[in-house]
Amino acid sequence: MFFNGNDVQQFQTQKDFIDTALVPLLFLEFDDARIRQSSSATDFLMSLTAFVEQQFKGRLMLVPPFSYTNQTKDGLAVNLLKEELQSTGFKYVIFITTDHTWTSHSEQLDVIWLPPIPLESMDKGVKKTVLEEQLKQIIPVLTSKWY
Amino acid sequence: MSNNRVSRRQFLNYTLTGVGGFMAAGILMPMVRFAIDPALQTKAEGDFVQTSQKVADITEEPVKVDFSYEQVDAWYTSEVTDTAWVYKSGDSIVALSPVCKHLGCTVNWNSDTEHPNQFFCACHGGRYEKTGKNVPGTPPLGPLDAYEVSEKDGFLLLGKKIANNLA
CATH class of the missing domain: 1.20.5 (Single alpha-helices involved in coiled-coils or other helix-helix interfaces)
Known part of the structure; x- marks a missing residue:
């Protein structure tokens, strides 16, 4: 499910089945030295989460990404966000990011950290294989929560 | 005068x-x-989409076939990649849509070790027989959709999605 009118309507009637929220955490950097890597990682994370959504449409909702920069990161109350999503009815709230600093939060949060892979130079076929490989890393994490 | x-x-x-x-x-x-x-x-040239799957290579075992087409969403044109599970049943070719009829997850062939030779949906454990018929007692309420199938120069073409009418 995406966070849009149609899908949310379906979510409201099927809350028993759609019990997982997938929240991308996007680290944006704008200085000249880092902006390229940051945008590439963003592209990677967005493509990957859209692919995960396609595979698990009926079980998880892909929440719009929460973005932050170095300066604004402290303002991101991820724990509160998690609680809020849980009170909406999501049993599992899983964060996904390419920023490794989140791995230190892994005690309180379910964080999937992935090293970003630059997709921009790949053609369609290769891109698809790469994303499929990455998806294989994510599936066990999800199913271990579910079953 | x-x-x-x-x-x-x-x-x-x-x-x-x-x-x-x-x-x-x-x-x-x-x-x-x-x-x-x-x-x-004039009808837009056929509704069939070319795939890279050779018809001769299709066996009884379902394989994943990717195909892509252009989709225009208002001003935004995007290339959509879809997949189908394709196998041979007797002389005819069957192409099933991988979209689960429960809530739209993607089903996989033979991915559940407890129930081999079935399509399995990892989201809520929905199962389908090879024909696409949903296994009673699992969440899906209908059989998987099928694609119209055609052939051109030895390659598989996939057409419109049609509702499966398995009893």
Whole structure:
């Protein structure tokens, strides 16, 4: 499910089945030295989460990404966000990011950290294989929560 | 000088009918054109999409076949990649849509070790037989959709999605 009118309507009637929220955490950097890597990682994370959504449409909702920069990161109350999503009815709230600093939060949060892979130079076929490989890393994490 | 002179009345009759006829035609022609336009519209070249799957290579074992087509969403054109599970059943080729009829997850062939040779949906444990028929007692309420199948130069073409009417 995406966070849009149609899908949310379906979510409201099927809350028993759609019990997982997938929240991308996007680290944006704008200085000249880092902006390229940051945008590439963003592209990677967005493509990957859209692919995960396609595979698990009926079980998880892909929440719009929460973005932050170095300066604004402290303002991101991820724990509160998690609680809020849980009170909406999501049993599992899983964060996904390419920023490794989140791995230190892994005690309180379910964080999937992935090293970003630059997709921009790949053609369609290769891109698809790469994303499929990455998806294989994510599936066990999800199913271990579910079953 | 001819003998049958055209009277003023006749002259006016002719010219008025002529001009009136042109005006009527000018109004009616576009209307008629609009009315029959849908019938004249040329169909966009087939509804079939080429895949890279050779028909000769298709076996009884379902394989994943990717195919992509352009989708126009208002001003935004994007290339959509879809997949189908394709296998041979007797002499005919079956192409099933991988979209679970429960809540739209993607199903996989033979991915559940407890129930081999079935399509399995990892989201809520929905299962389908090889024909696409949903296994009773699992969440899906209907069989998997199928694709129209065709062949061109030895390659598989996939067409419209059709609802499966397995009993």
